[in-house]
Amino acid sequence: MSYVIRRLRAFPLVLIGVSIIVFIAIRxxxxxxxxxxxGTEAGLLTPQQRDSLAIYFGIDQPWPVQxxxxxxxxxxxxxxxxxxxxxxxxxxxxxxxxxxxxxxxxAMLIALSIGVPAGIFAATRNERPADLGVRIAAMIGQSxxxxxxxxxxxxxxxxxxxxxxxxxxxxxxxxxxxxxLGQMILPAITLGCAFASSVTRVTRSAMLxxxxxxxxxxxxxxxxxxxxxxxxxxxxxxxxxxxxxxxxEFGYLLGGAVIVEQIYALPGLGRMVLxxxxxxxxxxxxxxxxxxxxxxxxxxxxxxxxxAALDPRIRLEGR
Amino acid sequence: MRVVKAIFSHPSGRIGGAIxxxxxxxxxxxxxxxxxxxxxxxxxxxxxxxxxxxxxxGTDLFGRDVMSRLMKGIxxxxxxxxxxxxxxxxxxxxxxxxxxxxxxxxxxxxxRFMDVLLAFPAILLALLIxxxxxxxTWTSVAAIxxxxxxxxxxxxxxxxxxxxxxxxxxxxxxxxxxxSYILTRHLLLNLVAPLTVQVTLALAWALLTEAGLSFxxxxxxxxxxxxxxxxxxxxxLMEQAPxLLAFPAxxxxxxxLGFNLLGDALRDxxxxxxxxx
Numbered sequence: 001m002s003y004v005i006r007r008l009r010a011f012p013l014v015l016i017g018v019s020i021i022v023f024i025a026i027r028x029x030x031x032x033x034x035x036x037x038x039g040t041e042a043g044l045l046t047p048q049q050r051d052s053l054a055i056y057f058g059i060d061q062p063w064p065v066q067x068x069x070x071x072x073x074x075x076x077x078x079x080x081x082x083x084x085x086x087x088x089x090x091x092x093x094x095x096x097x098x099x100x101x102x103x104x105x106x107a108m109l110i111a112l113s114i115g116v117p118a119g120i121f122a123a124t125r126n127e128r129p130a131d132l133g134v135r136i137a138a139m140i141g142q143s144x145x146x147x148x149x150x151x152x153x154x155x156x157x158x159x160x161x162x163x164x165x166x167x168x169x170x171x172x173x174x175x176x177x178x179x180x181l182g183q184m185i186l187p188a189i190t191l192g193c194a195f196a197s198s199v200t201r202v203t204r205s206a207m208l209x210x211x212x213x214x215x216x217x218x219x220x221x222x223x224x225x226x227x228x229x230x231x232x233x234x235x236x237x238x239x240x241x242x243x244x245x246x247x248x249e250f251g252y253l254l255g256g257a258v259i260v261e262q263i264y265a266l267p268g269l270g271r272m273v274l275x276x277x278x279x280x281x282x283x284x285x286x287x288x289x290x291x292x293x294x295x296x297x298x299x300x301x302x303x304x305x306x307x308a309a310l311d312p313r314i315r316l317e318g319r
Numbered sequence: 320m321r322v323v324k325a326i327f328s329h330p331s332g333r334i335g336g337a338i339x340x341x342x343x344x345x346x347x348x349x350x351x352x353x354x355x356x357x358x359x360x361x362x363x364x365x366x367x368x369x370x371x372x373x374x375x376x377g378t379d380l381f382g383r384d385v386m387s388r389l390m391k392g393i394x395x396x397x398x399x400x401x402x403x404x405x406x407x408x409x410x411x412x413x414x415x416x417x418x419x420x421x422x423x424x425x426x427x428x429x430x431r432f433m434d435v436l437l438a439f440p441a442i443l444l445a446l447l448i449x450x451x452x453x454x455x456t457w458t459s460v461a462a463i464x465x466x467x468x469x470x471x472x473x474x475x476x477x478x479x480x481x482x483x484x485x486x487x488x489x490x491x492x493x494x495x496x497x498x499s500y501i502l503t504r505h506l507l508l509n510l511v512a513p514l515t516v517q518v519t520l521a522l523a524w525a526l527l528t529e530a531g532l533s534f535x536x537x538x539x540x541x542x543x544x545x546x547x548x549x550x551x552x553x554x555x556l557m558e559q560a561p562x563l564l565a566f567p568a569x570x571x572x573x574x575x576l577g578f579n580l581l582g583d584a585l586r587d588x589x590x591x592x593x594x595x596x
Contacts, residue, residue, distance in 0.1 A: 010434065017435035028451045139583075143576035145527055147534050148568045151550065155557045155564055255440035259531055263554075273443065274535065277450045289447065293438045300438075 007304050011297065018293045019074070023067050026282050026289075032059070034083075057083060059282070070286065079290075080283030084276065089287035093269065097291075099170050099184075100269040103191065103260075104253035106184055108246060110192030111199050116242065118196070119203020124230060126208060134200060141197030150190040150263040157186075168265040187264045191257050195249050202245050206238035213237075240310045247303030254299065255292040322515075325588045326581070332588070335580025342574055346397045349390035356384035358391040359542055367560045377562040379552065389566055392544040393574065399456060399538070399545075400525035403463035408518055410464065411471020412510075416502055418472070419479035430476070433469035441466045445528055446537065454537045462532070463525050474517045479506050512589040519585055523578035530571050546571045 034045070034053050045053075054060040058069060058080070070080060079089035122134035157163050165186045173180040210216060211234050219233045258270035265271075269288065276284040326332035348354065355375065356362075362382035370377045376385040418429040436444065448462035482488060483506065491501050526546075532538035533547030541548065546567050553563035 010431070013431060014434045014438055017431065018438050021435060022447075025447050025451055030451075030453070139579060140572070140576060143523070143579050144572045145530055145575070147531065147547075147550065148571060151554065151557065151564055152568065155561065158558050159561065252440050255443055258442055258446070259534060262535065274446065277446060285447075285450075289439070289443060292440065292443060296440055297438050 003308050004305060007301060011301060014297060015294065016071075018297075019071055019290055020067070022286050022289045022293070023063075023070065026285050027063060029280055031280060034059075057081065057283070074290075079287035082276075082281055082284040082287075084279050084281045084284060089283050092272070092284060093288055093291050096267060096269045096272045098172060099266060100254060100257075100261075102173060102180075102184060103187055103257060103266070103268060104250055106188035107191035107195055107253055107257075108250050110188055111195035111249070112242075112246065114192070114196040115199025116203050116239075118200040119242075120207055120230065120235065122200070122204045123207035123211060124226075131204075134204070138197040138200040138204075141193050142201065144194065145259075146190050146194060146257065147259045147263055149193045150187070150260055153186055153190060154263070165264060168267070170267055183266075187257075187260050187266060190260050190263070191253065195253075198245060198249065199242060202241050203238065206241045207234060210234045210238045240307065243310065244303055244307055247299055247306065251296040251299035251303075254295045322585075322588065326584055329584040329587060331580040332584030335577050335582075335584055338573055338577030339581055342393060342397065342577060345390050346394040349387075349392075349394035354384070354387035354390045356387045358383065358387040358544060360384070367556070369560070370562055376566045377560065379560075379563055380556060385549075385562060385566055388544040388549060389546075389570055392546050392549055392567070393570060395456070395539055395543060395545040396526055396529050396533075396547070396571075396574070399459050399463065399529045400522050403460045403525050403529075404467065404518055404521045406460065406464035407467035407471050407521065408514065410468045411473075412475050412507070412514065414468070415472040415475025416479050416506060419476045419483055420498070420502060420506070426476075429472070433472050436465070436469045441524075441528060442531060445532060446535075449532060449537045454532075454540055456539055456543070459529055459532050459538045463528050466528065467521050467525070470521070471514075471517060474513055475510055478510055478513060482506050482509055516582060516586045516589055519578055519582035523575045523582065526571070526574050526578065546574070 034050060034057075051060065058066060061069070073079065077090050079093075081087070082089050082092050085092050118134050118138070122131045125131045154165060157165060165183075169183060171179045171183060207230075211230075216229060216234055219229050224233065255270065257268070258274055260266070261268040261271040262274065269292065273285065273288045273292070276288060326336050349358075360383065362368075362378060362384070364382065365374065365378050366382040367380060368374055368378040368382070374384050374386065376389060378384055379388070414429055414433075418426040439447070444466050445459075445462040448465055449458050452458045452461065488501060488505050491505055496504075529538055529545065530547035530550070533545045534551045536548075536551065539545035539548050549567040550564065550571070553560075553567065557564040
């Protein structure tokens with residue numbers, strides 16, 4: 001249990017550290033957010049109007065006061081007001097989050113349904129041409145940036161079939177599932193490609209490890225069929241590193257796939273952060289980056305705990 | 320020499336090494352200006368020209384030679400990747416070694432700080448840094464090196480901790496060797512293998528991150544060229560001029576592939592435990 005307790009104890013400390021870094025970083029950006037919000041019209045403001053806007057957004061106070069106000073506000077869900085949207089930061093984030101969550105889930109689904117079978121296929125044909133083919137494909141997939149995959153998909157669709165993927169629109173799944181999937185499937189494939197390649201490589205290598213273990217040899221010598229050896233005896237143990245990898249990748253994807261959301265003009269969390277950064281929307285960037293880091297930390301924590309549950313050596317290492 | 324020989328007798332190492340060597344040569348030619356045309360020269364009469372014998376990879380919207388820009392861009396992307404990984408390796412090694420050596424408070428503070436940095440998805444942290452300093456080549460170098468420093472710190476600290484308690488380190492202490500001598504001679508030299516593997520793989524990630532930042536308009540700034548920027552420019556023209564997409568896309572992919580293959584080979588050679596996988 002000590003491992004679990006240690007991980008849980010570190011969590012709030014890291015969260016405070018993340019919040020301090022985000023807070024300071026955003027204030028080091030040159031230029032103030034009032035100018036960013038009003039653009040050239042900011043020059044028309046009288047000093048009094050500028051001061052009252054600063055008081056309204058709370059940016060007139062010294063940094064420690066601003067930080068304390070922001071940090072204590074976090075516990076009641078008050079992340080401040082977005083100067084770009086004129087709405088509470090949390091509501092802007094929560095509007096964008098379902099898309100990012102769905103995209104991450106779909107990408108993971110695609111990656112696992114391709115990567116795990118491909119990894120098993122390659123491992124059971126170790127060093128044969130089929131194995132080599134899968135390994136080459138996985139290596140190429142892992143080396144291809146998502147924006148290259150995205151642009152190639154868009155090119156093939158537009159040049160080959162004269163159609164363009166839906167850009168900029170998002171219909172929630174519960175409103176129209178078919179339309180939603182139509183909008184999300186290409187971005188999910190784009191993200192899922194590299195992810196599937198990593199899953200394939202990890203599954204293959206874990207399967208090879210497990211297939212040479214003594215207990216698998218015992219199962220074989222007791223006359224178990226090859227199918228039963230692979231699927232019943234080897235696969236459950238080989239999936240432990242796959243769970244870890246998927247969790248970590250999923251955590252990254254929850255951070256918003258900035259580039260893929262940008263290519264497909266999807267109104268997700270990643271694109272929102274990019275826009276907020278360019279708009280110098282302090283409160284929104286602060287809130288969103290903290291929200292993303294928190295998601296990432298929670299997913300990593302869950303992965304660690306799952307790993308500890310699946311592998312007793314980790315759980316017991318602190319004893 | 321032994322490692323170089325081993326790399327070229329390993330299938331992945333041979334292919335990866337050859338790819339990386341070709342890229343280095345192209346980058347060098349681009350850096351010294353040995354390109355077919357001036358990468359910035361606008362041949363307006365030949366705008367969006369398909370590949371021909373005078374423009375092997377065609378021209379872009381402004382009539383600039385794509386091949387020359389690609390050569391220059393590879394040089395640019397490699398410069399960013401090499402400098403950022405060099406800085407991350409240096410910072411990570413110093414922090415990891417000192418954390419392992421001094422332990423206690425310094426170790427705790429350092430490693431918690433690294434945990435905090437690791438809590439940010441890489442591209443987000445890079446975006447945040449680019450926003451503070453403003454886009455540009457050296458900002459990309461700083462951003463990518465900060466993103467990868469925690470990884471190097473962890474890679475160094477773990478093995479350094481176990482080396483620290485080994486008999487030969489105790490013996491060196493007993494003989495009165497200085498702290499800096501033990502750290503560099505006994506600890507660092509034994510960490511060369513894991514560091515080499517990590518550096519090679521980090522170069523692949525750095526190329527990927529640089530391309531991503533440039534693609535978003537936050538890395539290398541026009542009129543300079545980089546692979547990500549060229550792809551970003553190709554976005555609205557790819558149906559009319561597919562060569563603008565094809566060549567930079569293939570160039571990015573193979574550069575990352577080269578380092579990934581080389582990294583895999585080095586891991587097999589330097590860490591026999593993973594060889595079977």
